[in-house]
Amino acid sequence: MNIVVLVKQVPDPEARVTVNEGGGPDALQVEDRWVTSFFDEIALEKALLLRSSLGGAVIALTAGGGKAVDALRRAIAFGADRAVQVDDPALGRTDALGIARVLAAAVGRLAPDLVLAGRAAGDDEAGFTGGAVAELLGWPHVDEAVELDVAECCPGLRATRVADGAKEIIDVVLPALVTAQKGLAVPRVPQVTNVMKAMRAKIEKLDLGALGLTPERLAPVAAVTGYHAPPSRPPVRMIAGPAPEAARTLVGLLRDEAKLLG
Amino acid sequence: MNGEIWVVVERKGDGVRRVCREALGRAAALGGRPVAVVLGGDVDEVAEAVAPYAQHVLAVAHPLLDDGLAETWAAVLGELVAARRPAAVLGGATTRCRGAFARLAAHLGCGYAADVTGLELAGNGRLSAVRPVLGGRAYATIEFRGPAPDLATLRPGAFPPAAAGPAGPIEHVTPATAAGISRARIAGRLPVESGPIDLAEADVVVAGGRGLRGPEGFRLVEDLAAAFGAAVGASRACVDAGWRDHSCQVGKSGRTVSPKLYVALGISGAVHHRMGMDSAKTVVAINTDPTAPFFKHADYGIVGDLFEVAPALAAEVRRTKGD
Ligand SMILES: Cc1cc2nc3c(=O)[nH]c(=O)nc-3n(C[C@H](O)[C@H](O)[C@H](O)COP(=O)(O)OP(=O)(O)OC[C@H]3O[C@@H](n4cnc5c(N)ncnc54)[C@H](O)[C@@H]3O)c2cc1C
Ligand SMILES: Nc1ncnc2c1ncn2[C@@H]1O[C@H](COP(=O)(O)O)[C@@H](O)[C@H]1O
Numbered sequence: 001m002n003i004v005v006l007v008k009q010v011p012d013p014e015a016r017v018t019v020n021e022g023g024g025p026d027a028l029q030v031e032d033r034w035v036t037s038f039f040d041e042i043a044l045e046k047a048l049l050l051r052s053s054l055g056g057a058v059i060a061l062t063a064g065g066g067k068a069v070d071a072l073r074r075a076i077a078f079g080a081d082r083a084v085q086v087d088d089p090a091l092g093r094t095d096a097l098g099i100a101r102v103l104a105a106a107v108g109r110l111a112p113d114l115v116l117a118g119r120a121a122g123d124d125e126a127g128f129t130g131g132a133v134a135e136l137l138g139w140p141h142v143d144e145a146v147e148l149d150v151a152e153c154c155p156g157l158r159a160t161r162v163a164d165g166a167k168e169i170i171d172v173v174l175p176a177l178v179t180a181q182k183g184l185a186v187p188r189v190p191q192v193t194n195v196m197k198a199m200r201a202k203i204e205k206l207d208l209g210a211l212g213l214t215p216e217r218l219a220p221v222a223a224v225t226g227y228h229a230p231p232s233r234p235p236v237r238m239i240a241g242p243a244p245e246a247a248r249t250l251v252g253l254l255r256d257e258a259k260l261l262g
Numbered sequence: 263m264n265g266e267i268w269v270v271v272e273r274k275g276d277g278v279r280r281v282c283r284e285a286l287g288r289a290a291a292l293g294g295r296p297v298a299v300v301l302g303g304d305v306d307e308v309a310e311a312v313a314p315y316a317q318h319v320l321a322v323a324h325p326l327l328d329d330g331l332a333e334t335w336a337a338v339l340g341e342l343v344a345a346r347r348p349a350a351v352l353g354g355a356t357t358r359c360r361g362a363f364a365r366l367a368a369h370l371g372c373g374y375a376a377d378v379t380g381l382e383l384a385g386n387g388r389l390s391a392v393r394p395v396l397g398g399r400a401y402a403t404i405e406f407r408g409p410a411p412d413l414a415t416l417r418p419g420a421f422p423p424a425a426a427g428p429a430g431p432i433e434h435v436t437p438a439t440a441a442g443i444s445r446a447r448i449a450g451r452l453p454v455e456s457g458p459i460d461l462a463e464a465d466v467v468v469a470g471g472r473g474l475r476g477p478e479g480f481r482l483v484e485d486l487a488a489a490f491g492a493a494v495g496a497s498r499a500c501v502d503a504g505w506r507d508h509s510c511q512v513g514k515s516g517r518t519v520s521p522k523l524y525v526a527l528g529i530s531g532a533v534h535h536r537m538g539m540d541s542a543k544t545v546v547a548i549n550t551d552p553t554a555p556f557f558k559h560a561d562y563g564i565v566g567d568l569f570e571v572a573p574a575l576a577a578e579v580r581r582t583k584g585d
Binding site: 011013014017019023028030038039095096097100122123124125126127128129130131132133134135136139140141142143144146158161162163164165166167168169170171172173176182183219220221222223224225226227228229230233234236237238239240243244246247248250251253254255258260261 | 272330331332333336356357358360361362363364365366367368369371372373374375376377390392394395396397398399400401402403404405406407408409445446447448449450451452453454460466490508509511514515516522523533534537540543544545546547557558559560561562563564565566567570571573574575577578579582583
């Protein structure tokens with residue numbers, strides 16, 4: 001089974017984030033520390049596990065320039081067979097749907113049996129790309145899988161996810177796309193020698209022309225026009241005293257001040 | 263907003279999920295005509311239940327819609343949107359609706375904002391949405407361009423629910439598209455551990471961390487949760503240690519909750535945990551360590567041993583609520 005894994009380099013969750021007054025599209029400042037998105041590493045690990053039981057190749061795919069290539073190098077250090085980067089100046093001017101179009105076109109060329117992606121990327125956390133890419137390809141998809149295996153019944157896969165307060169078991173026909181939730185796999189820590197090798201590994205490059213896309217096709221339909229800081233919480237009220245007394249004070253405050261327990 | 267604002271309705275038991283009423287409330291506040299769209303195999307009960315919150319109900323019945331899978335829902339919504347041209351389509355930011363909306367946006371080529379906490383009317387008569395990014399450490403404003411409708415899923419608890427009014431008329435619609443598209447199918451459904459109250463939509467969440475010392479500690483959490491009528495959450499440390507199912511994990515790599523009240527017992531308050539609950543209205547932290555980070559991000563704090571404070575709190579809540 002050939003598997004494409006969508007990987008994205010995103011700001012480290014611990015990177016400092018500041019939002020400047022004024023709030024325009026450039027107001028967001030994030031410290032220059034990057035990691036491969038949390039759920040993408042889970043997706044990648046699952047792809048490698050499926051490869052060891054079923055054979056085939058694992059291809060890491062990213063859309064973006066600059067730091068984006070680091071996600072591919074990490075994927076190779078994990079053990080991916082190939083790495084493909086779509087890089088084009090137009091990517092900086094598009095939106096999530098444009099990126100989905102680019103990824104779908106690249107997947108179309110790679111023609112895998114399965115695409116794995118993260119449940120949501122660590123930066124925009126939209127949880128959009130997986131479903132959108134599947135739709136553009138005309139494939140079925142399952143979001144937030146915590147288990148994924150070969151289905152016994154049919155030529156396809158069986159995924160498990162938690163939705164709506166229940167565990168759902170879903171069978172899909174291939175080719176299909178599945179997004180990874182925590183629990184699907186535990187990402188490995190790549191060996192130093194593999195990290196070194198990955199630095200020199202070949203990265204296959206594609207641009208819009210090679211994918212048969214034009215910048216017009218990527219005109220944004222949902223544009224980020226500004227940022228603001230999250231609402232700040234007022235300073236904490238510390239409640240002192242032995243447990244029963246503190247509990248009484250707290251419940252009184254929750255009732256009278258926070259208007260809870262109504 | 264001129265025109266119809268559709269809200270995709272999800273069922274809960276034999277009623278309507280609260281977030282759908284929240285979306286209908288927001289649709290009305292934006293000045294649009296709120297239309298509830300009920301999809302399913304058998305939709306009559308839910309259509310009746312939602313009618314008091316909408317001006318009009320589209321009851322769309324087809325056996326294939328019962329599975330609630332993204333592909334089927336998006337295909338049928340795409341067909342209805344093309345025929346009736348609403349100005350916007352809203353849904354809850356649930357697993358089900360997020361999957362369907364991603365596909366719908368790609369199918370129609372429309373703009374989509376996921377998991378929004380703010381929804382306004384922009385100067386051009388389109389919507390503008392506000393949504394958290396980077397784990398809630400910044401909020402982005404999204405403006406819609408390109409073809410209508412504007413699509414958004416709403417974070418549960420972010421908007422007040424619609425109040426009941428006179429029931430809108432129910433129109434039955436038979437979709438043409440649904441036949442033949444089912445390359446995914448539900449093979450089974452099993453219950454999960456997070457308890458009888460759904461974490462994502464709970465008014466109160468009581469969550470436990472490594473301070474509970476082991477799986478037995480969760481009995482305290484469960485008891486306090488029962489007193490409040492709350493759902494049970496857990497930190498990643500507890501989930502990774504196997505004390506609690508992953509479906510209970512709150513945080514960056516778990517679930518996002520935005521309850522009216524979040525009570526954290528023995529949780530340090532690491533940024534990754536807070537990313538899942540920062541939009542809670544009121545936060546209570548209980549921790550033996552006065553320097554625990556949670557105290558900087560809470561409304562009320564008690565420095566104390568949770569094994570003493572939690573039972574005292576449960577007793578006090580029960581006394582106050584009179585049960
Ligand atoms: C990429 C990434 C994603 C992550 N995602 C998540 C996530 O989704 N959710 C999440 O929770 N974490 C997540 N984490 C982990 C997170 O950083 C913390 O490690 C985790 O939240 C710690 O859990 P804890 O607070 O229960 O444990 P600890 O940090 O060990 O804290 C236990 C607390 O209990 C207190 N305590 C001990 N005994 C008592 C007592 N008797 N009474 C009262 N208090 C007591 C201690 O003072 C301490 O503050 C993530 C980390 C990474 C790197
Ligand atoms: N630019 C990109 N390149 C490769 N994969 C991406 C890109 N953007 C998003 N993805 C994939 O889609 C998932 C969900 O992203 P999002 O829809 O942004 O939350 C990510 O976890 C990745 O697997």
